[in-house]
Amino acid sequence: LQAKFQELEKEMDSILLETKTTEREIYLLDDAIEVTKHHCENLEAQVRALYSENLKLRHDVETVQREFEMTCARNNEYRxxxxxxxxxxxEMESKMPVMIELAKKKAVVQELKTKKEELMPDLQNPEASVIKQVQEEITLLKREITTLKEYINQKTDLLEEEEKMHAKLRKEIEVHNKRYNAILKRLHCQLNKCHSNKRQWHWNIQQLEKKAAELRKCLGEAE
Structure with missing residues (x-):
């Protein structure tokens, strides 16, 4: 009986040692679970903060998009x-007196050229009054044509300046589009990364809880 009693005591000591070891593992797992939960809570807080920031950025992007659309609408209206x-x-220029006068002057120049060709035999006499009159009229017409050309050049310069301004606006719109697309791409990457991390943390917690449950079950069977 004493030998059996000693054997039972050894078995009890072994069971107690195993129980203490199991309890220590459970305590360690509980601590690990608490640490992991705390870490998950911090990460969830970070996720919420990132989500809030994403909402704000999305709102900012929508605001900028509305401003961009308004700018495009104004540009279209301006165009x-x-x-x-x-x-x-x-249309008005074609009806302007100066343009009508220019057409008349061109007709007169053509008529004078015809007269000049007719008077070619008299060109040998530079003192002829008819030749002088024709030359004076041609000189006057050339001056008027030069003045009209300068006026047309000024109008052309104004139109070129407007075209340059339109090109500058198009470049600014392209730059804004590229910047907004880059912001949206970065936000999508951050959100996908947060979702992936959250799924991994939940899986780790489930595994730890499952292992703790198994250890508790073993402890209950040992008792």
């Missing part, structure tokens, strides 16, 4: 006005 202005300008 239509410029188009109408150009059409009206050319």
């Amino acid at each position: 239509e006005k410029i188009k109408a202005h150009k059409h009206l300008f050319w």
Whole structure:
């Protein structure tokens, strides 16, 4: 009986040692679970902060998009006005007295050229009054034509300046589009990374809880 008693005591000591070891493992797992949960809570707080920041950035992007659309609408309206202005300008210019006068002067120049050809035999006499009169009229017409050309050049310069301004606006719009696309791409990457990390943390917690449950079950069977 004493031998059996001693054997039972050894078995009890072994069971107690195993129980203490199991309890220590459970405590360690509980601590690890608490640490992991705390870490997950911190990460979830970070995720919420990132989500709030994403919402704010999305709101900012929507605001900028609305401003961009308004700018495009204003640009389209401006283009239509410029188009109408150009059409009206050319229409009015064609009816301007100076343009009508230019056409008349061109006709006169052509007529004078014809007269000049007819008077070629008299060109040998530079003192002829008819030749002088024709030369004076031609000189006057050339001056008027030069003045009209300068006026047309000024109008052409104005139109070129407007075209340069339109090109500058198009470049600014392209730069804004590239910047907004880069912001959206970065936000999508951050959000996907947060979701992936969250799924990994939940899986780790489930594995730890599963292992702790198994250890508790073993402890219960040992008792």
